[in-house]
Amino acid sequence: MxxxxxxxxxxxxxxxxxxxxxxxxxxxxxxxxATRKKARRMRRAAKAAAIAPRPMKKLRPIVQCPTxxxxxxxxxxxxxxxAELEAVGLQPAYAMTVGIAVDRxxxxxxxxxxxxxxxxxxxxxxxxxxxxxxxxxxxxxxxxTGTIQxxxxxxxxxxxxxxxxxxxxxxxxxxxxxxxxxxxxAGYRASVANRKKKD
Numbered sequence: 001m002x003x004x005x006x007x008x009x010x011x012x013x014x015x016x017x018x019x020x021x022x023x024x025x026x027x028x029x030x031x032x033x034a035t036r037k038k039a040r041r042m043r044r045a046a047k048a049a050a051i052a053p054r055p056m057k058k059l060r061p062i063v064q065c066p067t068x069x070x071x072x073x074x075x076x077x078x079x080x081x082x083a084e085l086e087a088v089g090l091q092p093a094y095a096m097t098v099g100i101a102v103d104r105x106x107x108x109x110x111x112x113x114x115x116x117x118x119x120x121x122x123x124x125x126x127x128x129x130x131x132x133x134x135x136x137x138x139x140x141x142x143x144x145t146g147t148i149q150x151x152x153x154x155x156x157x158x159x160x161x162x163x164x165x166x167x168x169x170x171x172x173x174x175x176x177x178x179x180x181x182x183x184x185x186a187g188y189r190a191s192v193a194n195r196k197k198k199d
Contacts, residue, residue: 048143053131055144058101059124061117062151074151079103080117087114088121098128099148120149 019025048056061084063077079101085092092102100121108114131140 048145052143053140055099055148057144057146057148058099059120059148060101061120063113076147076151077103077106079106080121081106081108083108084114084117084121087118088125090121090125098130100124124149 017025017027059080060076060078061080062074064071065073065075080095080103082092082102082104085095085100085102090100092104096102129141
């Protein structure tokens, strides 16, 4: 029996780390993590070389996160809607060939989101360079590996305000205490006033 205020022993010694007469090995070990990491890196490099000089990632729209809790946050979506591509004058089939992600199921719920992504597409079209098979290697720029047109978050700013004499003379705790007392006695005072009216 355990003495004093200690943890009740509840030890688990049923895992078989070695294959023996007690039974087969029941613990999965992953001793190939380093090899898989290298294989993933080699696959990424081979894919980048195969599609060069095209960028590694596609251009994606800015969308709002779902549910009321996260709706104020923006993130990159799956693809541009057909209405956004039509506003810029691009066909979905052609857009997919020049590095623009397309989502045929997505619809625009507001004019603000439509204009924001249309402006994003216009900026991309302005910087887009299409090469042909006859282009010389000197004209080809370096391959872009990061996110295309990442979301620029505004820097947090601190608003400095001058402290006035009125602010210094304001007693916050006293004001809260009086307001709490007034709320507590409001019902009693109302009942007394009603009693006096009846009398």
